[in-house]
Amino acid sequence: MDSTYDVRVYKILTYKGKRKTTYTVRWVVNSKPYREPFATYALADAFRSELVSATRRGEAFSLATGRPVSHQSGASSLNWYDFAIQFCDVQWRRTSGNNRKTVAKVLMAATVALLRTSPTGFKAIDVRTALREWAFNTKRRDDAPPEVAAILKWVERNSLSMAAWEDPAKVDDVMHALSTKLDGTAAAASSVKRSRRVMNVAMEYAVKRRILRANPLPKGRGTSPKTSSAVDKRSLLNPAQAGALLGWVWRRPRGGRRLHAFFATIYYAGPRPEEVIAMRVRDVRLPDENATDQWGEMLLHTAQPEVGKQWTDNGDIHEERGLKGRASDDTRPVPCRPALTKILREHVREENLMPGDLLFPGEKGDMLAGSVIRRAWRTARQKVLTPDEHASPLGKRVYDLRHTCLTTWLNNGVPPAQVAEWAGNSVPVLLATYARCISGQLKDLQKRIEAGDDLPDPAAED
Numbered sequence: 001m002d003s004t005y006d007v008r009v010y011k012i013l014t015y016k017g018k019r020k021t022t023y024t025v026r027w028v029v030n031s032k033p034y035r036e037p038f039a040t041y042a043l044a045d046a047f048r049s050e051l052v053s054a055t056r057r058g059e060a061f062s063l064a065t066g067r068p069v070s071h072q073s074g075a076s077s078l079n080w081y082d083f084a085i086q087f088c089d090v091q092w093r094r095t096s097g098n099n100r101k102t103v104a105k106v107l108m109a110a111t112v113a114l115l116r117t118s119p120t121g122f123k124a125i126d127v128r129t130a131l132r133e134w135a136f137n138t139k140r141r142d143d144a145p146p147e148v149a150a151i152l153k154w155v156e157r158n159s160l161s162m163a164a165w166e167d168p169a170k171v172d173d174v175m176h177a178l179s180t181k182l183d184g185t186a187a188a189a190s191s192v193k194r195s196r197r198v199m200n201v202a203m204e205y206a207v208k209r210r211i212l213r214a215n216p217l218p219k220g221r222g223t224s225p226k227t228s229s230a231v232d233k234r235s236l237l238n239p240a241q242a243g244a245l246l247g248w249v250w251r252r253p254r255g256g257r258r259l260h261a262f263f264a265t266i267y268y269a270g271p272r273p274e275e276v277i278a279m280r281v282r283d284v285r286l287p288d289e290n291a292t293d294q295w296g297e298m299l300l301h302t303a304q305p306e307v308g309k310q311w312t313d314n315g316d317i318h319e320e321r322g323l324k325g326r327a328s329d330d331t332r333p334v335p336c337r338p339a340l341t342k343i344l345r346e347h348v349r350e351e352n353l354m355p356g357d358l359l360f361p362g363e364k365g366d367m368l369a370g371s372v373i374r375r376a377w378r379t380a381r382q383k384v385l386t387p388d389e390h391a392s393p394l395g396k397r398v399y400d401l402r403h404t405c406l407t408t409w410l411n412n413g414v415p416p417a418q419v420a421e422w423a424g425n426s427v428p429v430l431l432a433t434y435a436r437c438i439s440g441q442l443k444d445l446q447k448r449i450e451a452g453d454d455l456p457d458p459a460a461e462d
Contacts, residue, residue, distance in 0.1 A: 002062060002063055002064060002076060002160070002161050002163060003060035003061060003062055003063060003069055003076070004029060004030045004060060004061055004063055005058070005060055005061070006029065006030045006031070007027065007028070007029050007030075007051075007054075007055050007061050008027060008028045009025075009026075009027040009048060009051045009052050009055065010026040010027060010028075011026075012024065012025055012026075012041065012044050012045065012048060013026055014041075020039070022037050022038070022039070023037070023038045023039075023040065023041050023043070023044035023045075024036065024037045024038070024044070025037075025038070025044050025047050025048045025051070027051055027066070029061045029062075029063065029066045030061075030063060032063075032066065034066040050068070050071075051068065054068035054070065062076060062163055062166075064076075064160070064161070064163045064164050064166060064167040064170065065163060065166045065167055075161060075162035075163040075164075075165065075166060075206075075211055075212055076161050076162070076163040077161070078161060078162045078211055079156065079159050079160075079161055079162070080110075080111065080114045080159045080160055080161065080162055080164065080165075081111060081135075081155055081156045081159035082156070082159075083162055083206065083211065084107045084110070084111055084135075084136065084202075085135065085136070085141075087107070087202050087205055087206075088103060088104070088107060088135075088136045088137075088138060089138050090205065091103050091201075092138040092139075096305075096307070096319060096321065097305070097307030097308065097311035097312050097319045098305060098307050098311075098319075100137075100307075100311045101307065101308070101311055102194060102198060103136065103198055104131075104132050104133075104136035104137060105132055105195075106178065106194075106195045106198040106199060107131070107136045107198075107202075108128055108131040108132040108135075108136060109177050109178050109195070110174050110177065110178065110199065111131055111135075111155065111159065112124075112127065112128065112131070112177065113173055113174045113176075113177035113178075114159055114160045114164055114170070114174065115155065115158050115159060115160070116158045116159070116160060117158060119151075119154070121154070122151050122154065126147075126151060127151055127155065130144070130148045130151040130152055130155075131152075131155065133310070134148050134152065135152050135155070137310060137311070139310065139311075139313075140310055162206065162211050162212065165203070165206070165212060165216045166212070166216065168216075171216050171217065171218070174199075175196075175217070175218070178192065178195040178196065178199065179192045179195070179225075189225035192225050193225060196217070199217060200215065200217055203215040203216060203217055229429070229432055229433050230432065230433060230434075230435070230436050231403045231407070231433055231434055231436070231437055232393050233436060233437050234392055234393045234394060235393040235394060235395065235396060235397075235400045235403060236394075236400065236403060236404045236407055236437060237394065237395045237400065237401070237404045241384075241385070241389075241394070241395065242267055242395075242401070242404065244384045245263075245377075245380045245381065245384050245385075245395065246260055246263050246264060246267070246380075248380045248383055248384050249263060249376055249377075249380050252376060252380075255363065255372070255376075256376075257347065257350060258347065258351065258360060258361075258368075259372075259373065259376050260343070261343050261344060261346075261347040261360065262276060262360045262368070262373065263377070263398070263401060264339075264340060264343050265298075265340065265343075265344070265360075266398065266401040266402050266405065267401045267404065267405055268336075268337055268339060268340040268405065269298060269334045269335070269336060269337075269340060269405065269422075270334070270402050270405035270406050270409070270422065270423055271298070271300055271334060271402070271424075272303065272324065272399075272402060272424070273370075273373065273398055273399065273402075274303040274304055274305040274306070275300050275302070275303050275323070275424075276359075276360065277304045277306075277318070277358075277360065277367060277368050278302040278303055278304040278320070278358075279298070279300070279302075279358070279359040279360070280355070280356060280357065280358060280359060281348060281353045281354065281355050281356070281357050281358075281359050282355040282356065283298060283299045283300070283301070283359065284296065284297075284298050284299075284336065284344055284348075284359060285297045285298075285299070285336075286336070286341050286344060286345055286348075287341065289345065294338035294341050294342070295335060295336065295337065295338060295341070296335075296336035296340070296341045296344070297333055297334070297335060297336055298333070298334045298335075298336050299331050299332070299333055299334075300323060300331065300332045300333075300334060300424070301322075301323065301329070301330070301331040301332070302320060302321070302322065302323070303320075303321045303322070303323060303324065304318040304319070304320055304321075304367060305318065305319055305321065306318050306369075306370040307319050317367070317369075318367050323424055324424060325424065325425075325426075326424070332421075332422075332424050333422075334422050335422065344359075347359075373398060374398065377395075377397075377398050381395060381396070402423075403434070403437075406419055406423050406430070406434055407434050407437040407438070409422075410434055410437075410438050411437075411438055416430055416431060
């Protein structure tokens with residue numbers, strides 16, 4: 001039960017301080033003490049009278065808030081698990097596959113924190129899996145196997161009501177669960193911020209549906225961890241390191257040539273991996289082999305992020321989307337330097353690709369799998385880099401090839417506005433991400449600063 005009739009109301013406690021007098025109403029609900037301070041005796045007496053009247057009417061008091069049930073919003077009549085299911089289904093209709101996964105993970109952690117008791121008849125990992133992969137997956141929920149359905153029934157029976165969000169202590173417990181890993185260590189700041197963002201949307205939805213009176217999540221400075229979008233300079237590759245890694249991939253017996261061209265496209269042109277995966281042969285405009293100007297152009301218009309077939313509407317592993325931060329039918333041209341032109345021309349010829357084919361297909365002609373890409377890059381780092389380099393952030397992710405490309409453009413003096421256009425970023429985002437990695441221009445900048453007139457030397461005037 002979420003309420004009790006075991007209530008005792010005490011006399012008003014008066015505290016006379018140096019600056020003001022405080023009047024505190026004290027009462028106990030099911031042996032748990034509560035206090036509410038007021039600035040005037042009249043306010044305190046009115047509040048105490050409401051508590052006494054509630055006890056005389058035989059009204060139950062909430063175990064979560066210590067207040068009479070009539071003081072609460074509609075939160076006490078709705079189970080948190082049921083609300084989370086509703087919120088999940090609403091978000092499913094208007095979010096992408098990756099966002100759906102994020103919502104499921106956050107709701108899973110919050111639900112575990114809002115259980116009355118820890119699971120004893122089930123393993124904790126099975127409860128988390130059932131919530132993340134089935135309960136908060138709109139497409140799969142009705143097809144849950146019997147053992148999963150049994151877990152979800154138990155969770156529904158043992159979940160607290162939405163009135164738990166009116167208890168600041170319980171809110172703190174949920175926020176703590178969202179900001180820590182399973183081993184008790186602190187989660188990454190970006191992960192915590194993402195979780196808080198999802199919970200804020202959920203709480204605003206509860207307010208909109210009049211389940212809660214106000215968003216109970218803490219607000220203000222210090223409530224959310226600080227994050228930085230700046231690239232770690234240690235992750236950037238120099239030409240020798242990039243050449244060694246891509247060379248090892250090129251010599252890889254199985255699919256090495258194809259993956260070499262894939263990685264070279266990111267290194268030389270800077271598109272996102274999901275944009276390269278979606279490219280067709282006709283999206284690359286290459287000059288004739290005998291042309292004097294060997295600069296080409298790539299037209300990016302689609303992204304195919306890998307999210308998992310259980311999170312997409314059509315059951316495909318990849319989800320087709322427009323370019324990030326742009327209209328669904330927008331196109332972004334990117335220059336193709338001569339070195340990349342040569343690589344792509346040979347790649348198209350060796351693979352015998354037609355204009356409508358994927359530029360980088362998988363072994364069976366379908367979409368190139370992210371697991372294949374990551375495994376090849378991970379092995380290349382193990383084989384090529386020294387132990388110290390391998391243990392460092394140097395080229396740890398395939399995405400670091402893009403970071404290296406954009407940083408190289410900026411260091412070579414390409415205007416930030418042009419780099420932002422080619423990269424598909426805004427200028428503020430580009431500078432916030434790569435400003436710390438720009439180098440090699442100090443001497444030129446010093447000369448420009450010195451071009452201004454110096455102040456006259458006072459000693460020379462005497």
